[in-house]
Amino acid sequence: MDLVTGATGFLGSALVELAVRQGRDVRVAVRDAERARALLPAGVDVVVADLGDVAALTAAARGCTGLLHLAGSVGHSADETRRANVDGTVHALAAAEAAGVSRFVFTSSSAAVMDADGLVAEEPAGPPALTDPYSASKAEAERRVLAAGGVVVNPTGVYGPSPRGPLSYNGLLLGAARGEVAAVVDATVGWVLAEDAAAGHLLALDAGEPGRRYVLCGETATFGDVLHRFAGLVGGARVRLLPPGSSLGDDAGTFARRSEVYGRFPPVRVDDRGARALGFAPRGVAEGLTLTAGWTGRL
Numbered sequence: 001m002d003l004v005t006g007a008t009g010f011l012g013s014a015l016v017e018l019a020v021r022q023g024r025d026v027r028v029a030v031r032d033a034e035r036a037r038a039l040l041p042a043g044v045d046v047v048v049a050d051l052g053d054v055a056a057l058t059a060a061a062r063g064c065t066g067l068l069h070l071a072g073s074v075g076h077s078a079d080e081t082r083r084a085n086v087d088g089t090v091h092a093l094a095a096a097e098a099a100g101v102s103r104f105v106f107t108s109s110s111a112a113v114m115d116a117d118g119l120v121a122e123e124p125a126g127p128p129a130l131t132d133p134y135s136a137s138k139a140e141a142e143r144r145v146l147a148a149g150g151v152v153v154n155p156t157g158v159y160g161p162s163p164r165g166p167l168s169y170n171g172l173l174l175g176a177a178r179g180e181v182a183a184v185v186d187a188t189v190g191w192v193l194a195e196d197a198a199a200g201h202l203l204a205l206d207a208g209e210p211g212r213r214y215v216l217c218g219e220t221a222t223f224g225d226v227l228h229r230f231a232g233l234v235g236g237a238r239v240r241l242l243p244p245g246s247s248l249g250d251d252a253g254t255f256a257r258r259s260e261v262y263g264r265f266p267p268v269r270v271d272d273r274g275a276r277a278l279g280f281a282p283r284g285v286a287e288g289l290t291l292t293a294g295w296t297g298r299l
Contacts, residue, residue, distance in 0.1 A: 001025040006070030013163040015198035029060040051088035057095035066103040078133035085137035104150035112138035118266035151208035156190025156217040161295040172255040177236025185259040186224040186241040188267035190217035196282035203278040215272040218282035233293035
């Protein structure tokens, strides 16, 4: 039995669905059991446990051999982001130890390890360059996990079909294609399908080396390339592209704002040899966007 936090989120719901398809026994720790049961596959064991309640998390983790900690926060206040991403992870680690869970996998982000040269590597060559609250909180949380002998996975920009619906970068894809996004900065970043990122998590759970991180990326591409390809597939609008180093207006959404953040650095490059050695074999942007367009439907 494996316990999953964040199971009703965009990536978490994709992970639970894949785990069930693989025949795994899955338990999820959620705040709203009724909502979770409506979203997740039949047969998933649903328990109520908040990330702020170590005792409830410990009870949820009892009898489990693995804990996949995906719950987190992006786009909220700095204090809320830190509480969710750092304090929540510390609580999950404490619960896993108290319950005797032998495998702990933490969902971090490529933003936590990208250096000033744009390199996203499993063994970073330099300190993290991104200092916004989300990136900094993920970097701090993964230091706690690695020190405790857990495994860290660092997905790049996650998009594509997921039971949770068109969230994460899908919201940007759809908003841009509908003409609802004024502009993005044409920075180069990494992209990975939600199902492929879920598969990478399960590989890390089964075979990841304790105290190591694994980068999950399908392909690097510019925001413009990805958004315009998607617009072409669904018959949507082409978003206005600003050169790297530009700033967006105050009304830019969370995921459009990430293009501004990455645009201050050289194009992202990825070193994911460790994940590939585990058997991680993600699909590229062309195939991923075709699948995403078919899933969301034409505008």
